[in-house]
Amino acid sequence: MPSLIVRLPNHLGDACMALPALERLAAAGPIACAGQPWAADLLRATGWPVLALPGGRGARLAALRRWRAQHPADRQALLLTNSFSSALEFRLAGWRPAGYARDGRGLLLQPAYRVPQEWSGAMHMIEYYDRLARSWLGTAPPSAAGERAMPRLALAAQARDRAGAALARAAAGPPTAAGYVVLCPVARGRHRGRDKCWDGFGRLGQALRQRGERVVVCPGPAEAEAARAAVPDAQLLEALELDAFAALLAGSRLVVANDSGPAHLAAAVGAKVVVVFGVTDPAKTGPRGAGVHGIGGAARWPDYAAVAALAEGLLGGPAATGAATVLPAGAAA
16 A cells, blocks of 8 residues: 655646656655546556545545545655645645745645755756655765656556547548647646747648648647647547547657647657747756657747758658557657
């Protein structure tokens, strides 16, 4: 049974960046996770128990107390969130939370860890979470030239089957390419008051279709209208559970995304992905993976021509004809 419950970050991209920390903790002993309702789908193949936290403080407290009652030997929680409210909720529910001493919550934490000095510089969010896991375990941080943590997400065969079925249902006829390209044009929220969505997805989708690619978009909840407006020429897939969406990304010929949750998810499952930056800092929050190709930066969006050239270069020659397939995570398309 779990001996440690880990409070996951609230956003998909952050949860993906926390995967190396979670793997490190799980290697040392049984863990459970608590987080947003989609977390259970994200982590389905890991085998870690996941407590879905409902909206509203009262409901979250009740859920945490029920979990404590079902696991009376467990009292320790590690918070990957930085908020005062998350620490308060765990304390009120009878847990002993630990985490970074931020947002004035130091007295609620047992223990409270100092934020790494490197965080004020170029430390990536992946290392930020991983350093907290190392602090909890009492292991030394890596040297400056040490290991570079890489998020990796396992996928079950059933997730790939569900993704393949969604692709088949969306096809109006035989696909024009042996595979498909996924565009992820939606990024929720704003970063320092600036829109996080690149405005070239519609033009890129049209160009890719003209070269014979099957272009699909798979919007999340309440994103269908925005996705259709951004890429009107793409095939719009039904909303998928998060692990099936991850399998869809893993089996693609290419993913093109904003610096958003889907980009981090694509990187974690080994997809080939172009990440378009315009307002966020790639050095601190950019997706990390062997197939990641970033373009742009925090100061300005890249030119459309540069993004299109990068995407077409990664796709190689003209799209081949044949049946579309969904490949295992990490497989080459």
